[in-house]
Amino acid sequence: MPGTANRSGLPAAGAICPKTRPNKAGRGPLEEERLYSLKEARALLPATVRRLEQIAELRGQMRAWGSAAEGMAPAEGDAPGLDELLASMNARLRELSDDGILVRDLRSGIIDFPGRDADGPLCWCFRLGEPDILYWHRPDEGFAGRKPVAEDC
Template identity: 30%
Template sequence: MGLFTVDEAREELARLLPVLDELVTVRADAAELTAALERGGPRSELGGLPELKGMQARLDDLMTQVQRTGAELKGFAPLLVDFPADLDGVPVLLCWLEGDRRLDWYHRTDLGFAGRRPLP
């Protein structure tokens, strides 16, 4: 997959937001169910081991859906998705962080998240 323009990345993010929202929900449910099972409870209101296995499979599917777009899933908790791009000849990653509803940030590929800046 190639590079995204800012507009292309924003369009792709708009299509991905429902997937990302579901990923956050399933991740939280899986964490809660895991904690309940680790405390020795055979089941919780979220289910038991079979439901946890189903949640893990769904998480894998959702993460695959993100990666198929050409975006890079860089973080799981919190979710961090980067879209490879080029700004004025400089290789950058257009950077979406869980909680954002738009794609408004980037960082140079050589700087990582610490170099995150608002898009011009």
């Protein structure tokens, strides 16, 4: 978004800061989804970025595996290398899901941390390669509706 970031790469002073409600303790299989404050989402970001980077690496390995196997006759049984790659990727995706993180686009590394403010549900939006969680949006607005988070948020 033009005009929304300052020299530090953070959103400009005109950005807004939705006031989130504290998360309810715990989350069981039948309870509501995990809701994050901006502070909670940012605390989880380093581990989340590592997982996204691992997923990107695994996707690259799968593409390379597919290119190498292209044109070859199908072998007996399943391809052992591909099985391990898929299992590793599924494990990383499951870890993100277990944390309540919503994967929106694997190719771009776009994820959302669900949250809530006085006006209803929101998503703290992050894209792999960004330095921090700098944007948020309402669930029905998606990535195109991202709004900058205020620096003092």
